[in-house]
Amino acid sequence: PKYVYEFAEGNKDLKDLLGGKGANLAEMTNLGLPVPPGFTITTEACRHYLVHRAMPPGLDAQIEEKLAALETTMGKRLGQPDDPLLVSVRSGAKFSMPGMMETVLNIGLNDESVRGLAAQSGNERFAWDSYRRLIQMFGKTVLGIDGELFEDAIDVLKAGKGVTDDLDLNADDLAGLVVTFKDIVCEATGAEFPADPREQMRLAIEAVFQSWNAPRAVLYRRQERIPGDLGTAVNVCSMVFGNLGMDSGTGVAFTRDPATGQQGVYGDYLQNAQGEDVVAGIRNTVPLSELERIDPKSYAELLDIMEKLETHYRDLCDIEFTIERGKLWMLQTRVGKRTAAAAFRIANQLVDQGLITLEEAVGRVTGEQLAQLMFPRFDEKADRDRLGRGMNASPGAAVGRAVFDSYTAIKWSRSGEQVILCRRETNPDDLEGMIAARGILTSRGGKTSHAAVVARGMGKTCVCGAEELDIDTKNRRMVAADGRVVEEGDVISIDGTSGEVFLGEVPVVASPVVRYFEGELDPASAEADELVRAVHRFMRYADAARRMDVRANADTPADAARARRMGAQGIGLCRTEHMFLGDRRPLVERLILADTDKEREESLAALLPLQREDFTGIFEAMDGLPVTVRLLDPPLHEFLPDITELSVRVAVAEARGEEHEGDLRLLQAVHRLHEQNPMLGLRGVRLGLVVPGLFTMQVRAIAEAAAERVKQGGRPRPEIMIPLVGTVQELEIIRDEAVRVVREVAAEHGVELDFPIGTMIELPRAALTAGQIAESAEFFSFGTNDLTQTTWGFSRDDVEASFFSNYLEKGVFGVSPFESLDVDGVGRLVRIAAEEGRATRPGLKLGVCGEHGGDPVSVHFFHEVGLDYVSCSPFRVPVARLEAGRAAA
Ligand code: ADP
Numbered sequence: 044p045k046y047v048y049e050f051a052e053g054n055k056d057l058k059d060l061l062g063g064k065g066a067n068l069a070e071m072t073n074l075g076l077p078v079p080p081g082f083t084i085t086t087e088a089c090r091h092y093l094v095h096r097a098m099p100p101g102l103d104a105q106i107e108e109k110l111a112a113l114e115t116t117m118g119k120r121l122g123q124p125d126d127p128l129l130v131s132v133r134s135g136a137k138f139s140m141p142g143m144m145e146t147v148l149n150i151g152l153n154d155e156s157v158r159g160l161a162a163q164s165g166n167e168r169f170a171w172d173s174y175r176r177l178i179q180m181f182g183k184t185v186l187g188i189d190g191e192l193f194e195d196a197i198d199v200l201k202a203g204k205g206v207t208d209d210l211d212l213n214a215d216d217l218a219g220l221v222v223t224f225k226d227i228v229c230e231a232t233g234a235e236f237p238a239d240p241r242e243q244m245r246l247a248i249e250a251v252f253q254s255w256n257a258p259r260a261v262l263y264r265r266q267e268r269i270p271g272d273l274g275t276a277v278n279v280c281s282m283v284f285g286n287l288g289m290d291s292g293t294g295v296a297f298t299r300d301p302a303t304g305q306q307g308v309y310g311d312y313l314q315n316a317q318g319e320d321v322v323a324g325i326r327n328t329v330p331l332s333e334l335e336r337i338d339p340k341s342y343a344e345l346l347d348i349m350e351k352l353e354t355h356y357r358d359l360c361d362i363e364f365t366i367e368r369g370k371l372w373m374l375q376t377r378v379g380k381r382t383a384a385a386a387f388r389i390a391n392q393l394v395d396q397g398l399i400t401l402e403e404a405v406g407r408v409t410g411e412q413l414a415q416l417m418f419p420r421f422d423e424k425a426d427r428d429r430l431g432r433g434m435n436a437s438p439g440a441a442v443g444r445a446v447f448d449s450y451t452a453i454k455w456s457r458s459g460e461q462v463i464l465c466r467r468e469t470n471p472d473d474l475e476g477m478i479a480a481r482g483i484l485t486s487r488g489g490k491t492s493h494a495a496v497v498a499r500g501m502g503k504t505c506v507c508g509a510e511e512l513d514i515d516t517k518n519r520r521m522v523a524a525d526g527r528v529v530e531e532g533d534v535i536s537i538d539g540t541s542g543e544v545f546l547g548e549v550p551v552v553a554s555p556v557v558r559y560f561e562g563e564l565d566p567a568s569a570e571a572d573e574l575v576r577a578v579h580r581f582m583r584y585a586d587a588a589r590r591m592d593v594r595a596n597a598d599t600p601a602d603a604a605r606a607r608r609m610g611a612q613g614i615g616l617c618r619t620e621h622m623f624l625g626d627r628r629p630l631v632e633r634l635i636l637a638d639t640d641k642e643r644e645e646s647l648a649a650l651l652p653l654q655r656e657d658f659t660g661i662f663e664a665m666d667g668l669p670v671t672v673r674l675l676d677p678p679l680h681e682f683l684p685d686i687t688e689l690s691v692r693v694a695v696a697e698a699r700g701e702e703h704e705g706d707l708r709l710l711q712a713v714h715r716l717h718e719q720n721p722m723l724g725l726r727g728v729r730l731g732l733v734v735p736g737l738f739t740m741q742v743r744a745i746a747e748a749a750a751e752r753v754k755q756g757g758r759p760r761p762e763i764m765i766p767l768v769g770t771v772q773e774l775e776i777i778r779d780e781a782v783r784v785v786r787e788v789a790a791e792h793g794v795e796l797d798f799p800i801g802t803m804i805e806l807p808r809a810a811l812t813a814g815q816i817a818e819s820a821e822f823f824s825f826g827t828n829d830l831t832q833t834t835w836g837f838s839r840d841d842v843e844a845s846f847f848s849n850y851l852e853k854g855v856f857g858v859s860p861f862e863s864l865d866v867d868g869v870g871r872l873v874r875i876a877a878e879e880g881r882a883t884r885p886g887l888k889l890g891v892c893g894e895h896g897g898d899p900v901s902v903h904f905f906h907e908v909g910l911d912y913v914s915c916s917p918f919r920v921p922v923a924r925l926e927a928g929r930a931a932a
Pocket residue numbers: 079130131132133134141142143144145146148280281282283284285317318319320363364365374375
């Protein structure tokens with residue numbers, strides 16, 4: 044196969060093969076933009092390497108051929124002693140993984156060619172600087188030497204000279220550093236630094252392949268749900284130099300502000316610097332707008348290119364560029380990451396500009412982003428004690444205890460503390476700490492720094508580059524400009540939308556997007572900003588496009604009303620268990636303890652009017668819309684007191700000779716009902732069959748509430764749902780009884796009552812015999828939480844806390860099957876049940892009421908298998924509406 048493509052041979056749609064970086068370098072080349080020539084080695088070659096631990100046959104020859112062509116184009120050979128061609132070897136996977144994998148610059152330098160480079164450029168300092176960078180990067184990434192050894196050597200050199208800036212080191216210093224670095228390499232590896240340019244290139248390519256499986260890359264992919272077997276491409280790109288003097292430099296730019304979506308000039312620039320210097324925060328960058336003063340010609344050209352790219356990609360682009368002695372070079376572009384708010388605003392603006400259609404716009408904003416916009420924010424009216432301000436790198440309002448290292452962040456968050464990770468700057472080693480933290484605060488680096496990029500990707504609040512704060516990680520404290528000190532453990536609040544940092548806890552308020560959904564904020568009013576207008580516009584489109592209804596899981600009239608405001612088209616799951624708690628507990632205890640039919644009937648009769656009231660309120664809130672009521676599901680012992688507590692109480696009473704007859708009976712009942720595996724025990728339909736009158740009472744309460752509502756002129760639409768059915772026989776018995784009760788109530792009240800009776804599908808057997816069950820069920824609702832538990836044999840509460848992190852780490856699954864539906868296993872059961880159920884009963888209504896109903900990826904699956912609705916918590920309803928619309932569009 045063809046493993047190597049010249050830049051001019053590719054295009055932006057070949058990301059699978061050439062990686063994102065390679066595909067976009069190709070696209071820019073073909074757009075006629077100034078890209079240094081080079082070639083890309085495909086991800087296919089990498090996959091071969093990862094599987095076989097060896098380069099694929101033929102690859103070397105193809106690389107040799109493309110390198111020869113590059114040498115001809117450039118008019119010099121790789122590492123040619125008197126005038127060397129230098130190249131970078133750059134990783135670039137399909138999905139961008141910022142800073143996760145390796146890149147080596149200045150390949151081709153050795154003791155001879157460094158002199159050629161010096162002579163050709165007329166700049167000794169530059170040549171030695173480039174050479175020491177090569178040894179440093181190569182040593183760290185290819186040879187696996189601890190990077191600190193090199194950094195320490197630089198620090199020692201600077202300290203000896205009494206200087207602090209890299210730029211204060213002259214050619215001799217840097218030549219000396221090269222000797223030191225080569226010694227470090229020798230000592231660490233027992234071999235000389237490879238002087239042969241071709242060997243350097245080859246080893247670097249191999250190292251890039253290997254970096255795909257570096258631990259931090261693996262962790263990042265898991266976080267971002269990027270498949271682990273894609274592999275990376277490798278770009279070999281002729282070098283251009285930003286470190287040739289003050290007329291050179293390197294920078295990054297965005298065509299729009301990735302935090303807010305505003306159009307303008309956003310980016311950072313650093314004179315006389317190479318490669319990563321900008322993002323590493325080693326020296327302080329200047330805002331991109333300064334480039335207009337420093338180099339007006341390049342600035343104008345850059346703006347021109349940015350506009351070209353945005354029109355071409357029809358989206359926000361981010362860019363890496365280098366200026367070599369006044370000549371602009373493009374080194375990378377991609378459709379840039381952005382915050383949730385920016386995603387909505389940008390898509391909205393691009394529609395207004397006529398660059399994309401409304402359909403495309405809705406395709407570009409996700410339910411996950413919408414969920415982020417619904418997070419609360421700081422109350423502007425509250426008292427705030429401002430410590431300082433940095434850049435608004437990733438929005439949100441985060442409150443937590445200040446910690447100054449990742450380890451503490453992880454440890455404290457495990458013990459339930461909310462923490463803000465405060466660092467001077469972050470690097471990939473901080474990833475786990477960043478995941479554990481509520482928010483991230485750094486004192487250095489711009490909006491393109493590691494902390495900012497990663498936090499945005501995770502949707503985590505981040506303030507970066509807060510230079511007024513002196514973050515002292517060694518002593519675990521930070522000092523504000525006015526001298527106030529925040530010690531480890533002190534509470535701070537950070538506002539990722541404004542960039543402000545506050546001492547203490549600032550109260551938070553609802554986001555305007557939530558106020559819009561709640562109907563408190565009119566999108567046409569002056570108070571509504573562009574974000575709210577964009578949300579409104581996209582929601583209307585999604586609502587019109589979607590095939591599936593969206594219902595909510597709600598157990599109380601208040602929740603039902605809120606769900607309705609959020610756009611719910613009914614209740615997909617109304618649980619009845621909480622109705623058996625609180626001050627009704629004694630009644631329920633009496634029911635459970637009843638020895639005689641009479642006692643049982645008395646307690647049921649006492650519960651009936653209370654249950655009826657529960658339903659009346661909910662039917663009223665959801666008038667005209669379906670309300671699926673699930674009959675009692677959990678095992679009875681959940682309604683009895685804790686066994687240990689009760690035993691103690693009985694023992695104490697006994698010892699004191701006090702009356703304890705009641706408690707004793709209770710304790711006996713608790714023992715009787717105790718189960719090893721309550722999840723698989725006496726619950727759901729099994730309770731209905733075993734405890735006489737229980738389900739009958741519930742059905743009667745539903746029917747009476749409905750009858751009352753009808754008489755008041757309402758339109759109640761209850762649906763009765765039987766949980767945990769495994770076989771059609773169970774359902775038939777309960778169903779016959781329910782039908783009888785409903786008829787009875789209808790006759791008593793002289794109204795017409797007719798509601799569907801259906802079942803949950805939450806056991807594998809139910810899914811596999813759905814064809815039979817559908818004979819007795821008028822609807823199915825997939826209880827995907829239990830179905831996941833029973834399909835995998837996982838007890839959710841136990842496994843999530845115990846070994847799931849281990850499973851995720853080992854990559855057994857990329858995301859918990861309780862969070863996002865396991866499409867292959869659990870999804871297969873859903874598909875079978877949907878098909879076979881509808882074969883028996885065409886038009887059988889199908890819904891889902893597990894947590895997955897509000898998970899974006901799962902919603903797409905439910906759309907695809909043909910469900911009629913998804914049901915989720917009221918707050919996720921807008922998310923599900925948007926995703927159902929995107930799935931159908
Ligand atoms: P990453 O994916 O981490 O951004 P890159 O491959 O883009 O890694 O390279 C790291 C840095 O080196 C970037 O700042 C990039 O612009 C710079 N760089 C890469 N190749 C070259 C080159 N041929 N000439 C000059 N700078 C380069």
